[in-house]
Amino acid sequence: LKHPLVLGIESSCDETGVGIVRGTTLLTNTVSSSMDEHVRFGGVIPEIASRAHLDAFVPTLQESLHEAGVTLEDIDAIAVTSGPGLAGALMVGVCAAKALAVATGKPLYAINHLVAHVGVGLLDGKPDAGAAAGLGAGQLPENLGALLVSGGHTEILRIRSITDDVELLGSTIDDAAGEAYDKVARILGLGYPGGPAIDKLARQGNPKSIRFPRGLTQPKYMGTAEDKGPHRYDWSFSGLKTAVARCVEQFEARGEEVPVADIAAAFQEAVVDVISSKAVLACKENGITDVLLGGGVAANSRLRELTRQRCTSAGITLHVPSLDLCTDNGAMVAALGAQLIMAGIGPSGLTFAPDSSMP
Numbered sequence: 001l002k003h004p005l006v007l008g009i010e011s012s013c014d015e016t017g018v019g020i021v022r023g024t025t026l027l028t029n030t031v032s033s034s035m036d037e038h039v040r041f042g043g044v045i046p047e048i049a050s051r052a053h054l055d056a057f058v059p060t061l062q063e064s065l066h067e068a069g070v071t072l073e074d075i076d077a078i079a080v081t082s083g084p085g086l087a088g089a090l091m092v093g094v095c096a097a098k099a100l101a102v103a104t105g106k107p108l109y110a111i112n113h114l115v116a117h118v119g120v121g122l123l124d125g126k127p128d129a130g131a132a133a134g135l136g137a138g139q140l141p142e143n144l145g146a147l148l149v150s151g152g153h154t155e156i157l158r159i160r161s162i163t164d165d166v167e168l169l170g171s172t173i174d175d176a177a178g179e180a181y182d183k184v185a186r187i188l189g190l191g192y193p194g195g196p197a198i199d200k201l202a203r204q205g206n207p208k209s210i211r212f213p214r215g216l217t218q219p220k221y222m223g224t225a226e227d228k229g230p231h232r233y234d235w236s237f238s239g240l241k242t243a244v245a246r247c248v249e250q251f252e253a254r255g256e257e258v259p260v261a262d263i264a265a266a267f268q269e270a271v272v273d274v275i276s277s278k279a280v281l282a283c284k285e286n287g288i289t290d291v292l293l294g295g296g297v298a299a300n301s302r303l304r305e306l307t308r309q310r311c312t313s314a315g316i317t318l319h320v321p322s323l324d325l326c327t328d329n330g331a332m333v334a335a336l337g338a339q340l341i342m343a344g345i346g347p348s349g350l351t352f353a354p355d356s357s358m359p
């Protein structure tokens, strides 16, 4: 099939997403989030998320089909996130997808959520608007990389084939970037989820007011281009989180008001500086000429800005999905499903189980 009409289902965390694509063209992306129900607990409660998926699934599906102007009969295939994620939450989406596949007789594809965060960058559209990159199937740049920055992962990848050949060049050795945002937001009393709160508050702060550490940037970790150190392309964010906590304590010990906006801005600058500098270095030294940015933290305004600047200076083309395609959604699942079909890969059958810790 050249331009398969694919329905994608996402339920790995708190977002119930149903998206529809035709080949590399985005038709609809409908998302219902249960985040409001988790906020008072300071984190996503799996049981509540699972129940919310059950409530939201059918209305989200109906809205997505309606908006796309298609019916279930028109769909060529169904794609569903099968991991990684919350086990119970995944199960709701996988059961729903299997039920639809059985009822309609359509083929079903099990999708890796993380690869989908990258694959969404292959939808057509203008950078930063509509969709992402205009890199259709079969015409992927030869030297393609991906910078995946989410609540669970921070990775720079080489993508030889989005469907079966992804090489890890570097990753975090402790906290993921999104995790660091969420933990620091808690320290600063900004509530949950932390990423968007810090992103917003940082605009009112001075990023240069405090200098927080950039993890794993010392020569013993970096080495040189010829003689690479053990963590040249890796990140570490746990020391940064501790540095923020100590900084807050020091202001409090002196009886001074904690400059929350300045700390947020300085923290964000440290995260974004080290992510973008190491990602660009990894690309330059590995001949990567095009990079897809993906994952929930890719919604961060400063990360988008600084990574774009540094890529431009290095002669690397950065492909940035629109904001709504960065956070969890069904369109990214559909987008990767369509890539699998266009690559001639067969469906997953109806007996696969969700895998909450899928690599």
Ligand code: KG4
Pocket (backbone or CB within 6 Å): 013, 149, 150, 151, 152, 153, 177, 178, 179, 181, 182, 193, 194, 195, 196, 199, 295, 296, 297, 298, 299, 300, 301, 326, 327, 328
């Ligand atoms: O990809 P995602 O939606 O879920 C995972 O698969 O992990 O990423 C969620 C993470 C959370 O840690 C959240 O705080 C972070 O992405 N995030 C942000 C922003 N929006 C979401 N971090 C920084 N700035 C943002 N604007």
Ligand code: ZN
Pocket (backbone or CB within 6 Å): 113, 117, 150, 295, 296, 327, 328
């Ligand atoms: Zn995600």
